[in-house]
Amino acid sequence: MAADTVWVLVCGMLVFFMNLGFGCVESGFARSKNAVNILSKNFVVFAATTLAYWLFGWDLMFGAGDGAWIGNSGSWMVGGLDNSPAVGDKYQGVYGALSWASVPLWTKFFFQLVFAGTAATIVSGAVAERIKYHAFVIFSFLMALVIYPVTGHWVWGFGWLAKDWNFWDFAGCTAVHSVGGWAALTGALILGPRIGKYGSDGRVHAIPGHNMMAAFIGCLVLWFGWFGFNPGSTFGVAADGGALAAQVAVNTNMAAAAATLTATLTAWLLLGKPDIGMTLNGCLAGLVGITACAAFTNITCSAIIGAIAGVLVVLSVLFFDKMRVDDPVGATSVHLVCGIFGTLCVGLFTTSDLTGTVANTPFGWAAVGGPSAGLFFGGGTKQLIAQLVGVLAVGAYVVPVSAVAWLIIKAVVGLRVAPQEEIEGLDIGEHGNEAYHGFVMVRTE
Amino acid sequence: MAADTVWVLVCGMLVFFMNLGFGCVESGFARSKNAVNILSKNFVVFAATTLAYWLFGWDLMFGAGDGAWIGNSGSWMVGGLDNSPAVGDKYQGVYGALSWASVPLWTKFFFQLVFAGTAATIVSGAVAERIKYHAFVIFSFLMALVIYPVTGHWVWGFGWLAKDWNFWDFAGCTAVHSVGGWAALTGALILGPRIGKYGSDGRVHAIPGHNMMAAFIGCLVLWFGWFGFNPGSTFGVAADGGALAAQVAVNTNMAAAAATLTATLTAWLLLGKPDIGMTLNGCLAGLVGITACAAFTNITCSAIIGAIAGVLVVLSVLFFDKMRVDDPVGATSVHLVCGIFGTLCVGLFTTSDLTGTVANTPFGWAAVGGPSAGLFFGGGTKQLIAQLVGVLAVGAYVVPVSAVAWLIIKAVVGLRVAPQEEIEGLDIGEHGNEAYHGFVMVRTE
Amino acid sequence: MAADTVWVLVCGMLVFFMNLGFGCVESGFARSKNAVNILSKNFVVFAATTLAYWLFGWDLMFGAGDGAWIGNSGSWMVGGLDNSPAVGDKYQGVYGALSWASVPLWTKFFFQLVFAGTAATIVSGAVAERIKYHAFVIFSFLMALVIYPVTGHWVWGFGWLAKDWNFWDFAGCTAVHSVGGWAALTGALILGPRIGKYGSDGRVHAIPGHNMMAAFIGCLVLWFGWFGFNPGSTFGVAADGGALAAQVAVNTNMAAAAATLTATLTAWLLLGKPDIGMTLNGCLAGLVGITACAAFTNITCSAIIGAIAGVLVVLSVLFFDKMRVDDPVGATSVHLVCGIFGTLCVGLFTTSDLTGTVANTPFGWAAVGGPSAGLFFGGGTKQLIAQLVGVLAVGAYVVPVSAVAWLIIKAVVGLRVAPQEEIEGLDIGEHGNEAYHGFVMVRTE
Amino acid sequence: MKLIIAIIQPNKLEAVKQALSDVEVFRLTVLDVQGFGRQRGHAEAYRGHEIAVNLLRKVQLQIAVNDDFVEPTIAAIVKGGRSGDEGEIGDGKIFVLPMDECVRIRTGERGIEAI
Amino acid sequence: MKLIIAIIQPNKLEAVKQALSDVEVFRLTVLDVQGFGRQRGHAEAYRGHEIAVNLLRKVQLQIAVNDDFVEPTIAAIVKGGRSGDEGEIGDGKIFVLPMDECVRIRTGERGIEAI
């Protein structure tokens, strides 16, 4: 149906637009002397992802492979057989895991590509202000080539997690956000903290971001883009007149709103004032938190999920600082912690047994349906356990694999800039550019 | 129809995106020492609105209540009966005023929610640089809970204005912009001017905004978002193949363009140079001005309406300063003055008698149709009088009710920050944050 | 079809949004003392275009005139007969060149209008930091009134290039970008370089832009907007379920990604560091480069086209500086050079003979179809020659006509600000405003 | 000739300029500086961690004057720069430095002529 | 030893630096300052109201020199800093202050060695 294609393409564009959001949030939360570097990274990361995901990532993720560990059976460069938008029995091709979606192949590819880009860009913030430019670009390439697609296959490519465990992750709490978050955490740990962040006296030194206007813009763009991310993951509107897409949009918005409020309040109570950084992180936490079950739950539960995510993210930011894991923008707290939380929420808040309900929604695989009812809706712990397995399995794959990737990059081209360059800022060192030429900056910035 | 849902959802997302526009315009037109505060307000306001409008606002506005003062008959949390997207006679439920729109309930809710958010956020600019953060947040909550929905019911909930007077306001000159404008004016009056704005010698001191880049971004985002605001208010494209939506888009754009030009010229003539602030305000004036009759008039009239609004807003900004009403961003001039003007335009520029034309457009109530022809199109003063009644009625409700709300907030938590905090900036005082850490700012900013 | 209208309107909105992108890129690449001026120009240019294109431009471009030099046969203000969305034989009216598109007239107008705005705004960057505000506004008006529509008629209005040569330009490499680029080059040459750009010693002095955050935002907004520009140029999705639109979206993205990477690498190799300005220009180069044949080629060729454009733009920027043509933002390199390159690509990379294929896609004229296969796909040089003719013909029209326009404006109101004003900045001189009031700027900026 | 350097509160700049022009001192140079003195700074925070801002924004005036003008200038700065009648911590300091020569670049004039 | 403080037009900085290096003065410190003098400011406006900008952007140079270098330094600044042959209002001032001591932080050297 044409309307489905319009829907998925437009939603995909909105997800693409999130690149702007990530770039602005991350550079805004960093110091001005590193702004060019972060903006460059965030710009180039999507280009690198595009190349990698086209070359091999897509085929690895969606190539035939029911119940398998990887999806590929020989195709690359999106070169497998496919007769989309034929669906169901009429579908013939190797990308069967997406055969339920009645849109043309390139529509599917476009939408999946922008998701891969999101996973890769999440890493950027956590390793900011100290990583070498090309080291990061290489990692992004690998991320979209072989890290993200493998777990993506498990979850969305009808791999073992989906088939054997009926693991569900509507729009990517695990498949996208946790994957990005795990890789980010691994990177941040391997790089170590920025100079001056943790005093030898045990004190944590705040390193304020340089541009809250940019952070604001970025965060609102992300919220906006999430209306593509979640509602677009229905992959269509024709089958149900768009009812599910609308529900997902409202659920998404409600979780973001609730999390914004609870994060602001939590920061206010714990820290004495309503820190804008926490407000913005809170919003993102709510958006991540609702992503896995936005299609499976109702608005009240969405509000609850958001509210919890908003508290969680503030505590998590403080916790990671206590652990001396230096994540300049809170990417780990937002994407990993809330990604895990959101994934589990499917096992808690799914309002009814959705297994085998594909006929009613445009979303789902012909043979599968959806998750069982959650713990709070009489479904017991069945789905919750499946979700837990998914969370653990993905972590167990992404952490070691990305650690290896980081370490190889470190050995070959080096990972961290020289201390002198870090102090002077990566903009001069890596790019020879200044972000704000003509503005006067204060001394130690 | 799926295409209708896609249309309304996408347009709703664009309207949501206007939050970014408002935040950037308002903070750009204010001083850097208050930027964090304004951005925080503009961010949180939509979260608070979401909560309030979901809890009660929607039901108050659209709950059954033909011809009544309020819409509610017991439902809350969007909990009333509803079988959308069934339309016309097949519709059964309590939200009958929107039963002509063939989209699912949550689509309607989403679109109405982002409108409520717009009304609430309009207030922010007028009270900027002196209001306490939490005082504003509480007001926003009340706005979306019980102020906006009541007049909204009169206009769009088939309340008394719509039923008894055939009052028409296509996309919200009155229902959204004037409501926001009245509340803004009331707030600005109760708060009083910023320190240093009006000299004891009677002179008006300009307090330049700190970031015209942000103001530019914001204003273009608002123009962009208005393509959701007005064309989306058709609530569908299927019935007429999108002809009306396209017409509305072109009318909207034409009015914005004309107003941009006339405001620039007016400022140039009156003030000697083409002030960028006036250019941007002019554009918004045109957008507000066309909002009420974008679906009822033609492109030539849209150009005329825009051209008038562009002049009007410049004069109005100067007028309010003469009256010593301190509105840092011109919200009152843009939203209230041009909102009133635009509402009256329905009675002037409606090109033909549209009563009972529902069959031809996706827009309108089964039993009603549209406005009569305007004064300039041979319809006499009938519609104009209806419009005037609407303008007055809405003002007569919003001004006292918001005054009471402001005064209660003042009594309970206080409204205005201490003078010392105002001089040092609300960013440090209210949030403990700096907007541009590391940039050097000049002395008294 | 309603879905077609939704598609074209939404894509048109995205193209409109590119105004924000151009404004941010251009002002970010200029100095802060000229930021208000550039933002004002970029804001007002779309307003002026709207007026001019409505008054006369549209009719000149699309009014009846098969095979003719201009399209008009008497109509103006979009006043000609038209019964869109009737298509093919059922279509009756004067705008026959667009009769294949099954969307209402105002949808077509809206989409074409935002394209006209793009052409006009391209000029802005090349003449920045020295042109008088009103001189530029007048030129923009003329551009949309009589320069752009004439060549537009040749290409898209079924004028002589389309009819006699089967010249093809899918979304406007020539019709939009080269036209803008030629006018920009002419303007830059007539104005001469900025004071201090070219030393008397023959050295080129870098004049760094003041805000890379803005440039980043702008460039990503342009990338985002291009998903409207190219995919929207299918003018519909219903006929093929959106398959072509999706293909175009993926091709567009691939070219942008490839160009981003090659431009970054080229700058790195040639200049020693990955200059962010070149990365951003590279992305735009890829987007321009793919614009003409996004609907005619495959993803691999798109990658190749993008990769070449990315190298081309870096060399071109260096070349124009060597030629002492001062183009502060690289508009000529991006839009003219890559526009020409992209136009020729139709003759090189069109994958099969598309003449007479209208039935398969929503794009094309009933009687025509599409381009022949390109040189690399066995089509010989036939199409390539047609493309070359188009490139030359458009240049031969736009250069002298815009030169005359510039010179008349120069004679009547003057073109360039006084040297003292140029040194102090146009913001104070032309507007009496400061872009960043309260920020401290360094000495000579 | 003396060079008078005064460090004042930013929001006193207008008042001091006014007081100076009352004693016919019309020329001066203004610098944005940051001060560290007895006045306590304020606390900012960022993502849960306090930042002690102990460098406070101040304005520095540099005024070259003839010897006769030293006392009136000091008096004017004190008048315009003191907060309330009592003054407040942070109101700042005035330093008077001896100056050997003064040159007006435009004309090349020297000494008290040039001030 | 003297400390020479010069206030010049921002766009003269390059010329002055050039003139200084011609007389072999290679070390200096530059400050962004704002000046208030005989030169009139320009008028800005914002939303209909004028803003009198009477503090104009200037550049201040601080140059520590040995006594022999005082006159050449002054001459160089005047040469590089004067607008045209006649000079223009706003071209600025040079102040010469006595200096008791100079220390190079790197080496601890003192006096004329350290300048």
Place this chain on the structure above:
Amino acid sequence: MKLIIAIIQPNKLEAVKQALSDVEVFRLTVLDVQGFGRQRGHAEAYRGHEIAVNLLRKVQLQIAVNDDFVEPTIAAIVKGGRSGDEGEIGDGKIFVLPMDECVRIRTGERGIEAI
């Protein structure tokens, strides 16, 4: 009384402030300046053309002290401001100027009381 002017590396500010407070110098004024000296600048580039950045960001301290405090203050600045044991080019300078008078604006106190 003396006015001590020190130009240091921006990233030494904290260390110098610490060293000063060790010798009980608690009041000072800080300026952002740019220095031109023996230290070479770095190269920036923009769209293919090099920009020689030879003005480097520095911090200037101005400290008014009683005569007794001059040497301890100098010693403290040298201690906090020197890079490593050897020092590095660009570590900066200290200038000591004679000062005739000091006034506390808040109280009107004069002389060494007011410092």
